[in-house]
Amino acid sequence: MPSLRTIRITVASIFLSASVAYLFFETGSVPAVQISERVQIIPSALAVSIGATAFWLVATFFFGRIYCSLVCPVGIIQDSATWLRRRLSRIPMLRKRRNPLDGRPLFAPFRYRKAGKWRGLILLFYVVCLLLGFTGIAALFEPWNIMRLASESVHPAPTTTPTRGLLFASNLLLGAVIGFEILIIIWIWALVAGRKFCTEVCPIGTVLGHVTERGIWQIEFDPDRCVGCLRCEEICKSECIKVVSRYVNNSKCVRCFDCIRVCDDDAIRFTPSRHRPATPLLRRKAGT
Numbered sequence: 001m002p003s004l005r006t007i008r009i010t011v012a013s014i015f016l017s018a019s020v021a022y023l024f025f026e027t028g029s030v031p032a033v034q035i036s037e038r039v040q041i042i043p044s045a046l047a048v049s050i051g052a053t054a055f056w057l058v059a060t061f062f063f064g065r066i067y068c069s070l071v072c073p074v075g076i077i078q079d080s081a082t083w084l085r086r087r088l089s090r091i092p093m094l095r096k097r098r099n100p101l102d103g104r105p106l107f108a109p110f111r112y113r114k115a116g117k118w119r120g121l122i123l124l125f126y127v128v129c130l131l132l133g134f135t136g137i138a139a140l141f142e143p144w145n146i147m148r149l150a151s152e153s154v155h156p157a158p159t160t161t162p163t164r165g166l167l168f169a170s171n172l173l174l175g176a177v178i179g180f181e182i183l184i185i186i187w188i189w190a191l192v193a194g195r196k197f198c199t200e201v202c203p204i205g206t207v208l209g210h211v212t213e214r215g216i217w218q219i220e221f222d223p224d225r226c227v228g229c230l231r232c233e234e235i236c237k238s239e240c241i242k243v244v245s246r247y248v249n250n251s252k253c254v255r256c257f258d259c260i261r262v263c264d265d266d267a268i269r270f271t272p273s274r275h276r277p278a279t280p281l282l283r284r285k286a287g288t
């Protein structure tokens with residue numbers, strides 16, 4: 001039977017291909033390709049057809065941020081950067097390179113980090129922009145709109161008005177300068193630091209993270225089996241695994257299932273959660 005990770009990579013590849021075909025190659029009339037937009041959270045919410053939004057909130061409550069691992073094109077594009085990062089980290093010359101910002105090796109294995117304190121404020125800013133009608137600013141944070149902006153540099157939105165030429169040029173500029181630049185910045189950030197955009201910035205990720213926290217199926221340790229080898233923590237692109245405490249911050253987890261693949265001891269699993277700390281000492285500290 002294929003592993004969860006294989007299934008997720010297959011489904012994500014299909015959705016990414018459909019999204020690129022829909023946005024960049026004007027194949028919007030093909031029903032199979034149209035699905036790539038209909039399943040997106042914000043386009044569905046803005047179209048006041050809350051079907052997809054409600055579906056993903058329920059799915060997230062049961063399984064966590066599978067939206068981030070299966071259908072969000074920006075999330076899947078970031079995965080290509082972390083895949084490349086893993087390969088670059090094996091090149092001896094690059095392994096010694098240091099990040100000028102924090103002095104750590106540029107392609108060092110990932111380590112656990114607490115959830116960013118800014119993500120709540122960014123979500124608030126995003127909601128306020130939407131409520132005040134500043135949708136252009138809100139769009140700069142929202143993954144599907146980032147993709148749409150980038151695609152407009154390839155085929156600007158058609159119009160029949162006399163200002164077609166002007167609109168064509170402005171869309172081209174907007175898409176090329178803003179859309180692609182944001183996409184490239186997010187990709188480079190992922191190459192250096194993993195899914196930081198998803199865990200620190202993206203307002204949709206923040207909302208889904210809060211739902212996941214209280215959800216049913218979680219990534220959890222089996223402390224009796226774990227030998228503390230750190231392999232799961234080092235591969236986690238969301239930096240949400242803390243082996244020393246046998247703790248996974250599921251609100252940051254994007255359900256890539258890489259941690260499960262690297263664990264030879266079957267000590268970290270995707271399982272219905274008991275919502276309590278993994279070890280007796282931590283349970284005593286938490287008073288549970």
Ligand code: SF4
Nearest residue numbers: 068072075198202205
């Ligand atoms: S956090 Fe945002 S950008 Fe990242 S995968 Fe989820 S929806 Fe996409």
Ligand code: SF4
Nearest residue numbers: 226227229230232263
């Ligand atoms: S890879 Fe498995 S054994 Fe190693 S630290 Fe993670 S859960 Fe424990």
Ligand code: SF4
Nearest residue numbers: 236253254256257259
């Ligand atoms: S905890 Fe596991 S499934 Fe979640 S993001 Fe980290 S590696 Fe992926």
